[in-house]
Amino acid sequence: MRVSVITFPGSNCDHDAYEVFARRGHQTKMIWHKDHDLENPDLVILPGGFSYGDYLRCGALARFSPIVKEIVGFAQKGGMVMGICNGFQILTETGLLPGALMMNRSLKFICKHQYLKVESANSPFTNTLTPGTILDIPIAHKEGNYYIDQLGLERLKDQDCILFRYCDSTGLVNDATNPNGALDSIAGVVNESRNVLGMMPHPERAATDSVCSQDGTRIFEAIECFVAGRA
Amino acid sequence: MLKAKIFVQLKPSVLDPQGKAVTNSLSHLGYDNVVETRISKYIEISLDTRDLAAAQKQIDNICNSLLANPNTETYHFVIEEI
Numbered sequence: 001m002r003v004s005v006i007t008f009p010g011s012n013c014d015h016d017a018y019e020v021f022a023r024r025g026h027q028t029k030m031i032w033h034k035d036h037d038l039e040n041p042d043l044v045i046l047p048g049g050f051s052y053g054d055y056l057r058c059g060a061l062a063r064f065s066p067i068v069k070e071i072v073g074f075a076q077k078g079g080m081v082m083g084i085c086n087g088f089q090i091l092t093e094t095g096l097l098p099g100a101l102m103m104n105r106s107l108k109f110i111c112k113h114q115y116l117k118v119e120s121a122n123s124p125f126t127n128t129l130t131p132g133t134i135l136d137i138p139i140a141h142k143e144g145n146y147y148i149d150q151l152g153l154e155r156l157k158d159q160d161c162i163l164f165r166y167c168d169s170t171g172l173v174n175d176a177t178n179p180n181g182a183l184d185s186i187a188g189v190v191n192e193s194r195n196v197l198g199m200m201p202h203p204e205r206a207a208t209d210s211v212c213s214q215d216g217t218r219i220f221e222a223i224e225c226f227v228a229g230r231a
Numbered sequence: 232m233l234k235a236k237i238f239v240q241l242k243p244s245v246l247d248p249q250g251k252a253v254t255n256s257l258s259h260l261g262y263d264n265v266v267e268t269r270i271s272k273y274i275e276i277s278l279d280t281r282d283l284a285a286a287q288k289q290i291d292n293i294c295n296s297l298l299a300n301p302n303t304e305t306y307h308f309v310i311e312e313i
Contacts, residue, residue, distance in 0.1 A: 056297070056298070057300055060297065060300070092302070093300070098302075099302060100300055100302040100303045102245065102246070102248075102303065103248055103249065104248070105246070105248045106248070107248050107249060107252055145248075147245060147246075147302070147303055148302070149244065149302070181246070181248070
């Protein structure tokens with residue numbers, strides 16, 4: 001699989017993502033935001049971090065980087081794009097994903113392990129996972145409080161676009177197990193064409209033996225299975 | 232020269248945790264009658280033009296394309312001569 005990881009000024013999880021895909025044996029490339037060529041990837045990763053210092057709104061300024069024009073074109077042609085944390089914020093600001101990421105209701109930066117519930121297997125990112133599967137994947141953000149208007153939320157549900165919700169170790173989804181106030185405990189959504197994923201948790205931080213959870217690999221395995229099946 | 236004074240506000244339907252925290256702090260200060268606080272952004276943009284109509288259109292485009300997120304925010308502005 002060919003993976004292109006984008007680096008914006010202020011990205012700080014780009015090397016983590018690169019390492020994970022490279023170690024899994026994929027042709028992984030780092031692409032600078034001023035580049036105009038995605039180098040023909042199967043998957044584009046928009047990593048976590050603080051692109052453009054989070055000025056104005058998180059992800060708002062990254063939208064104007066030259067490479068984003070290429071990413072939009074790539075996604076519109078069905079290319080797979082995965083935005084993690086700040087990458088998710090960039091995807092909503094770009095309009096590739098609906099909704100917005102607001103400040104956490106606690107007003108605090110939250111950095112901790114978090115359980116997620118897989119809500120749908122109907123995506124390239126979850127196709128090998130059974131709905132209801134619980135994953136332990138870290139979160140690290142201050143603006144992860146997903147918001148969408150009522151009509152948008154109904155549409156997300158109707159189109160089966162909610163892939164991950166925050167939960168506890170038993171899979172309970174409620175206000176107490178929601179770390180940041182996200183509407184309907186939404187942690188990750190896919191677009192209606194199902195090729196663009198945005199998620200606040202960091203699967204790349206749970207994908208090597210040196211950390212205490214390897215549950216992020218379940219998502220990478222799903223992507224690998226999908227790409228292998230397509231080839 | 233013209234100066235645009237732009238206010239970007241969260242839509243009423245969007246929760247404002249910062250505003251809520253400020254309301255709590257005001258309550259601690261003894262201001263018990265404060266019912267709600269909403270935090271907004273105030274932005275000034277100076278334009279090297281005297282064409283008010285063109286400036287109105289330009290600032291509107293700037294707000295739509297960058298300064299406000301239509302999912303969560305609304306905006307309004309006034310333009311003054313400086």
